[in-house]
Amino acid sequence: MRRRLAPAALAIAGALALAGCGGSDSDSGNDSGKPELSAGSAYMPQPVSDDMAAGFLTVTNKGDAADELTSVTSDVAGQVTVHKTVDGAMQEVKSLKIPAGGRLELRSGGDHLMFEQLKSKPEEGQTVSVELHFAHSDPVKVEMPVKPPTYTPTTGH
Template identity: 45%
Template structure:
């Protein structure tokens, strides 16, 4: 697909600010409107990292929305942490997960108690208000950089982070 090349995007600067401000932004799209065979049209919503309670083991949560054709989240890395892995919580444990499907016209939800990112080896101990860049690599859409804020431990998307 000729449209693939321009979708490999590392977003910085103004666009990142928009991501953080609006919570979601369309970061990649193809020329057609999708369907399972068309290009994926991905946007990232509600990215956050709950402040780790101790040590530097943290979880990362976000939603990848897809208004186009199917895609897959293949790997995640970060310039600010040595290890970012995809995991799934089960009733009694955790298992490594991935690649994770981003269904056509659907969403991949990385959420508490389910599939999530495990972030270790921070170059700096995370603090409230910090922002960590996560580079999400998709099978078809290339790499999307998302700046993910560190929120209070009990934060959930859609609520004011009053700490509480």
């Protein structure tokens, strides 16, 4: 009887150890990892329209969990919408993903912000304040310098 009990006890102990390992791995992926977001390379080309402008920036996530950009606010516009570019056509989306350990690049010709219902037309040399809102992280404030209408960044995008 001892021989049967020992293998059974070992099997149970092994199963419990594996279950414990699996449980802690699952928990650490969800609970201990957090996004660590920062924004940079921000700019707005001076708008050619009196009521609409575009904005570009990079959100970097140095954390172990993904997040999503869910909305943007700015005192310069009635609303700021988030757009994804698919096959050369832009479409408004509810959010854009920011991968763990990765970044979200909003750039000319790609995903971007649209400032609609401008309260005043931003001029080159001014700075536009925006606040980025995320699904899991605290808001991030960004100062976005207004650049010439044809400005093309050489780094960061």
